[in-house]
Amino acid sequence: MSQRGVEIVLGRLATDAGLRDQFSVSPEQVLQDVISNGIELSRIEVAALQSLDTLALRRFAAAIDPRLQKATLLKRRRL
Numbered sequence: 144m145s146q147r148g149v150e151i152v153l154g155r156l157a158t159d160a161g162l163r164d165q166f167s168v169s170p171e172q173v174l175q176d177v178i179s180n181g182i183e184l185s186r187i188e189v190a191a192l193q194s195l196d197t198l199a200l201r202r203f204a205a206a207i208d209p210r211l212q213k214a215t216l217l218k219r220r221r222l
Contacts, residue, residue, distance in 0.1 A: 145183035159213040167197040
């Protein structure tokens with residue numbers, strides 16, 4: 144297992160609105176793309192990440208200082 148991989152994925156989901164949007168539609172595809180890009184995740188970690196509550200992810204992301212968020216050209220809606 145790669146705790147580092149889990150931390151990277153969670154960090155990106157918390158700070159990248161575009162990735163969060165993709166994840167809420169297709170978590171399997173997002174995680175497969177992450178793995179394809181060299182991030183190590185075990186099957187157990189993938190299953191656990193797929194089960195994340197996307198609404199809770201959005202609420203958490205909204206609580207993070209905007210200076211730590213990935214810049215995006217899309218206007219975000221508030222939760």
